[in-house]
Amino acid sequence: STVGVSPQTSLLHGAYFPAVLTFKGVSVTLENNTIWKQFCQCGTEMILTKQGRRMFPYCRYRLAGLDPNRMYSLVLSIVPSSPFRYRWNMSRWEANGPTEHQSQGLIRAFPHHYSPCLGSDWMSCLVSFYKLKLTNCFQDQEGHMILHSMHRYIPRLHIIPVLDGAAPTADKPVVMGPESITFTFPQTEFMAVTTYQNFRITQLKINHNPFAKGFREDGNNSRLQRIHPPAVSSETQTNLLKPAEPIVLLQNQPAVEPKKDDTAIVLLKANSGVRRPPKARPNKSSSSTGTPVRSIGFRKRRRRKIRSRWTMYYARAWRRAAAAPKPAHSPSLTLAMQPELDEIEGLLFVSFTSKVKLLIGACLERVEMAVSATMRKY
């Protein structure tokens, strides 16, 4: 029930993971498409916690083609993208029976904290849903997105013209009128988990999320470098370094879906934060901070905490290999990085060739047909 797909074929990739979607004159750019694609090809995982966990990557869009003088609310929903429950088995995801929970009739949604705003305002800044948090706590009252662990989801951006300038609240649900549009980027699909399953995902998070900088090994940060695990046979190492098979993205809906008229959107609790119009556009540049100094106590503590669990040895080997991007100063680097590509190529062109091509072909066809159909309709 799991299928591997090679992300290496850039042509297919570009066609299937478009950075820009356009519908009814409105175009939406997934601003951080590059990082989404990196996660997507490993099989994105998002952590759920009781108190709520932010997404990384999060949904960040740039809008164009809106009516500058019109008021819009921007809302993100995260909907199930498959009817299955999954399990992580032998380094890959596999469907493990149907989901226990049926989808609720109403759509939960998370209003962007600027909503509502003039079209000109939305278009003059990046629209980032970094505040959105995911939780597995069903009694959550904090306004977080409630998801089921071990299930697959996909975020959708809803652009909803509104008449008055009142901020959307739970009391006053936003209604998806006939002029509302929904955009869905296939590459933002993810698996909800409570603990990371795929180590490649953990590494991507550590290497790209600024808040996880403390776990990086590159540069001056050598958290685990001074611990020397017992040697591991190269055979075992190779097997462990093999990447997990990403799951093929099977969309039941087109990437751009015209909304059904009057679809109700239930808003989560209104954000406590102040609603500010996006006047200044902080086109957020990544600030490189100075190199942190590690305390002696930290090193000792970490050293003591390391257990002799065999998985840790492999984990460290992986880290060392994955941490350094380009310089091949370590033999384990080439060993780790090279098989990666070989295995993926093998998966696509040997084991799963026909199945994958068929699936992707069907997907593309379905998307194209749906889009052109709706375009004609309008």
Next chain:
DNA sequence: TCTTACACCTT
């Protein structure tokens, strides 16, 4: 599987 305390980090 999931939860929690924790060190370390960003903001």
Next chain:
DNA sequence: CAAGGTGTAAG
């Protein structure tokens, strides 16, 4: 400086 976002280890 304080608040709060990270993955980890251990339960």
